[in-house]
Amino acid sequence: MQDGHPIAYESRKLNETERRYTVQEKEMTAIIHCLRVWRHYLLGARFIVKTDNIATSYFQSQKKLSPKQARWQDFLAEFDYVLEYRPGKANVVADALSRKSELASISTVLGDLPTRIKEGLGHDPVAKELVKLAEQGKTRQFWLEDGLLYTQGRRLYVPKWEDLRKDLIRECHDTKWAGHPGQKRTRALLESSYFWPQMRDQVELYVKTCLVCQQDKVENKQPAGLLEPLPTSEHPWDSITLDFISSLPKSDGFGSIMVVIDRFSKYGTFIPCPKDCTAEEAARLFFKNVVKYWGLPKHIISDRDPRFTGRLWTELFKLLGSELHFSTSFHPQTDGQTERVNSLLECYLRHFVSANQRDWARLLDVAQFSYNLQRSEATGKSPFEIVMGQQPITPHTFHHDFGKGPSPAATQMVQSWGEHLDMARSQLAKAQKRMKKWADAKRRQREYSIGDKVLIKLLPQQFKAFRGVHKGLIRKYEGPFQIIARVGKVSYRLDLPTTLKIHPTFHVSMLKPYHPDDHDESRGYSHRAPPVVTTSFDKEVEEVLSKRVVRRRGVQPSTQYLIKWKGLPETEASWETQEDLWQFPELLHQFEATRASAK
Structure with missing residues (x-):
């Protein structure tokens, strides 16, 4: 603009990338485009760029710039300009130009609105009466200008004639520029320029019956339908709810x-399952995790997962006498209790899971303990208290001396609790004595002294080396090993070889006395593989060439020897660990002695 008059207009469409720009970036894109088009007019002259976006007005002093904004500032450096903020209310010229399509649509729908209103004033009885009063000067609320009836706020009176009022409501509600607003906003658009009696009722009825609004808008009201609770269970584990949390990252082979x-x-009870858990596996x-501990439930409530609605699951529990109840379609609130626990479990795992989320399966046990430890708002007690009768011992538990407080009633209540605890402890002590009496009837006493040699019973599942061999062909006991200390009344610590990487303390039930041959000590040496070693060679060693120690992070150092095998060239020599060379102790001893003498 120059001297208040426009001298040029410019516009273009935004491309696909520019449509994703922020408002400020879109404003700056428009400025950059216009300056490139009008560069030959603006170079060497000082000019003002007016914008209704306040963030754009600070672009010249913006400190942190993206690469795109830096390029813009580099382009703008050759111009002498000032960015000036102008509120949107004062920017009516630009707003009108940017909304010319909407203005065109208004004129298309309503045609010549003043002419239609003038014509309608002669057909509306109420309008006729108001015009008459205005002409006689008997009312101050209405007046006539150019044959149109106005009221307070300089609003046009719209007569009740044909569909004039309805067309105006449609224009302020259905069009793109209006955007199907609600009742209040539609009425606000109309009341800014027009007036007629009962406008509020007509607008509410129109918006209420708009099909587009009914199909696209949600009701911001309370959910329909009163709550119908499920029947209350009479005993623990009579009725259970069941659900799956799926689509979890794989953790220890589990995915749900x-x-x-x-x-x-x-x-x-939180049970880790495979990612694609079948109905058979789920059953x-x-x-394994529920029926084994608590028995069969009378009622099982679940959603309509195909695993629960399939023939195997339904027929199995039908034969066992359990009733299956499924939630209605698209209504997970039927099984809302489990859905809520799912949320709590996910929240717990979110607290402690690692960054790659692949250790959640290892957290399930402690998550189950933590959940069952918390007091339920419904029962007023924790699940442990209802099922087990008491809370389990936790790390924060400590002994409390019950003193006298200022309230006798409170002191009496606390002492009562203490008496209940003492009674429980007494009953537990009696139960322990009974169990000890019953167990000792089938046991025998066994004690060892420090220095005695014993054999130990190893469990094959404790060692990775036994995974590839048949468990029935593994030795039941290993040793002999010497006792070096007594731990408590029924446990002992043994002197184990370094190759046996297990804790050296064992319960007496895992030990067996070793009986040596005092006349032939050689019988006490085994010619079989050492404990947990499953490697043996059918070749003979010709020479030990070299030695090295392999160190890896997180693993204990491993001693290896370079072995030249008899009948094979030196190029076929191989590095073998000291543990795997258990068949050739004399050759290793000779190599170490020769190496020591050479030093």
Whole structure:
């Protein structure tokens, strides 16, 4: 603009990338485009760029710039300009130009609105009466200008004639520039320029009956339908709810979690499952983790997962006498209790899971303990208290002396609790004595002294080396090993070789006395592989060539020897670990002696 008059217009469409720009970037894109088009007019002259975006007005002093904004500032450096903020209310010229399509649509729909209103004033009885009063000067609320009736706020009176009022409501609600607003906003658009009696009722009725609004808008109201609770269980584990948490990252071979909740005690059981857990596998895990401990439930409530609605699951529990109840379609609130526990479990795992989320399976046990430890708002007690009768011992538990407080009633209540605890402890002590009496009837006493040699019973599943061999062909005991200390009343610490990487303290039930041959000590030496070693060579060693120690992070150093095998060239020599060369102790001893003498 120059001297208040426009001298040029410019516009273009935004491309696909520019449509994703922020508002400030879109404003700057428009400025950059216009300056490139009008560069020959603006170079060497000082000019003002007016914008209704306040962030754009600070672009010249912006400190942190993106690469794109830096390029813009580099282009703008050759111009002498000032960015000036102008509020949107004062920027009516630009706003009108940017909305010319909407103005065109208004004129297309309503045609010549003043002419239609003038014509309608002669057909509306109420309008006729108001015009008459205005002409006689008997009312101050209405007046006539150019044959049109105005009221307070200089609003046009719209007569009740044909569909004039309805067309105006449609224009302020259905069009793109209006955007199907609600009742209040539609009425606000109309009331800014027009007036007629009962406008509010007509607008509410129009918006309420708009099909587009009914199809596209949600109701911001309370959910329909009163709550119909499920029947209350009478005993723990009579009725349970069941659900899956799926699509988890693989952790220790698992990819989902089966969540089982007792509806009476709120006791939760969290079972890790394979990613694609079949109905057969789900049933097996259910029996292993729930039925084995709590028995068969009378009622099982779940969603309509295909695993629960399939023939195997339904027929299995039908034969066992359990009733299956499924939630209605698209209504997970039926099994809302489990859904809530799912949320709590996910929140717990979110607290402690690692960055790669692949250790959640190892957290399930402690997560189950933590959940069952918390007091339920529904029962007023924790699931442990209802199912087990008491809270388990936790790391924060400590002994409390019950003193006298200022309130006798409170002191009496605390002492009562203490008496209940003493009674429970007494009953537990008696139970321990009974169990000890019953167990000792089938046991025998066994004690060892420091220095005695014993054999130990090793479990094959404790060692990775035994994974590739048949468990039935593994030795049941290993040793002999010497006792070096007594730990408590029934445990002993042994002197184990370094190759046996297990804890050296064993319960007396895992030990067996070793009986040596005092007349022939050689019988005490084994010619078989040492404990946990499953490697043996059918070749003979010709020479030990070299030695090295291999060190790796997180693993204990390993001693290796370069072995030249008899009958094979030196190029076929191989590095073998000291443990695997258990068949050739004399050759290793000779190599170490020769190496020591050479030094």
